[in-house]
Amino acid sequence: MTFLDKLAAAQQKNGSLLCVGLDPEPARFPGGYKDDAGSIYDFCARIVDATADLVIAFKPQIAYFAAHRAEAQLEKLMEHMRRNAPHVPVILDAKRGDIGSTAEQYAIEAFERYGADAVTLSPFMGFDSVAPYLKHEGKGAFLLCRTSNPGGADLQGQRLADIEGQPFLYEHVAKLAQGPWNLNGQLGLVVGATYPAEIERVRALAPTVPLLIPGVGAQGGDAVATVRAGWRADAPIIVNSSRAIIYASSGEDFADAAKNAARATRDALEAAKP
Numbered sequence: 366m367t368f369l370d371k372l373a374a375a376q377q378k379n380g381s382l383l384c385v386g387l388d389p390e391p392a393r394f395p396g397g398y399k400d401d402a403g404s405i406y407d408f409c410a411r412i413v414d415a416t417a418d419l420v421i422a423f424k425p426q427i428a429y430f431a432a433h434r435a436e437a438q439l440e441k442l443m444e445h446m447r448r449n450a451p452h453v454p455v456i457l458d459a460k461r462g463d464i465g466s467t468a469e470q471y472a473i474e475a476f477e478r479y480g481a482d483a484v485t486l487s488p489f490m491g492f493d494s495v496a497p498y499l500k501h502e503g504k505g506a507f508l509l510c511r512t513s514n515p516g517g518a519d520l521q522g523q524r525l526a527d528i529e530g531q532p533f534l535y536e537h538v539a540k541l542a543q544g545p546w547n548l549n550g551q552l553g554l555v556v557g558a559t560y561p562a563e564i565e566r567v568r569a570l571a572p573t574v575p576l577l578i579p580g581v582g583a584q585g586g587d588a589v590a591t592v593r594a595g596w597r598a599d600a601p602i603i604v605n606s607s608r609a610i611i612y613a614s615s616g617e618d619f620a621d622a623a624k625n626a627a628r629a630t631r632d633a634l635e636a637a638k639p
C-alpha cells in the first residue's frame with residue numbers, strides 16, 4: 366500500500382484530518398515518567414494507543430529522540446505503530462536536505478531503518494537533494510514550503526525576480542511540487558496553520574498534492590481557517606498538533622486527556638469542512 370493509499374484509508378476509517386505529533390520531552394512527562402528518557406517509548410506508545418482511531422497520521426519528530434540517544438526507542442515505536450495501528454501512516458519529521466549521495470543515506474534511514482511512510486524535507490538544496498527519496502516507491506516526501514514559524518518569511522517570502530511573474534520563493538516551491546519535481550506523485554508540501562492566506566495560495570498553485578499543516582494547538586493556528594483554506598474533497602490535508610495533544614494533562618490521566626484533546630481537535634477540523 367502506498368503512502369497516499371494509506372492516508373486515504375486512514376482518513377476514511379477514522380473520519381479525521383488530525384495528525385498527532387510525537388515530540389517527547391522527558392521534562393514534560395507525567396508522574397513516574399518525568400525526566401526519564403528511558404520512558405520515551407512507553408509515553409509515546411500510550412499516546413499512540415489512545416489516539417489511533419482518531420487520526421489520519423502520526424508524526425514523530427526525530428530530534429526529540431536523537432537528543433536523548435533514544436533512536437532505539439524510536440525504532441521500537443515505529444514497530445509498535447505498524448503492529449497496533451497498521452491503518453495509520455507515519456510521517457517521520459526529519460527535515461532532511463543534503464547532496465544526492467548523502468540524501469540516499471537519509472532516505473534509507475527514514476524508509477528502511479525506521480520504516481516511515483513519508484518524510485519531511487527541506488527543498489533548499491534543489492531537486493537532486495530530493496530525488497533520492499522519490500526512488501523509494503510509494504513513499505511520501507513533504508517539502509517545506511511556507512513554514513509555521515515567524516522567521517519562515519525571511520527566505521520563503523522573498524520574491525524571485527528572475528522567474529516569470531516574480532513569485533515568492535514559497536510559491537515557486539509549491540509549483541515545483543505540483544509539477545516538474547513530482548515525478549511519481551509522491552510529493553507533498555508543508556504549510557503552517559499560522560498563515561491561512563498562504564495555505565490558500567499554496568492550494569491554488571498545488572491543487573492536488575497532500576498538505577501537511579502544523580501549527581494548530583500550541584502555536585495558535587486557527588483550525589477552522591486552516592481547513593477552509595486548504596481542504597479539497599480530492600486532495601488530502603494533514604493537520605498536525607503535537608504539544609496540545611500529548612501534554613493535555615501532566616497527570617497520570619495523560620493518555621485519556623490526549624484522547625479527549627485529539628477527539629475535540631478532530632471534530633473541530635471535521636466541522637470546518639465546507
Ligand SMILES: O=C(O)c1cc(=O)[nH]c(=O)n1[C@@H]1O[C@H](COP(=O)(O)O)[C@@H](O)[C@H]1O
Pocket residue numbers: 386388426458460485511512513514555556557579580581582583584605606607608609
Ligand atoms: O515539518 C513540520 O512538521 C513542521 C513544519 C512547520 O512549519 N512548523 C512546525 O511546527 N513543524 C513541526 O510540527 C510540530 C509542531 O508542534 P506543536 O507546536 O507542539 O503542535 C513540531 O514537531 C515542529 O517541528
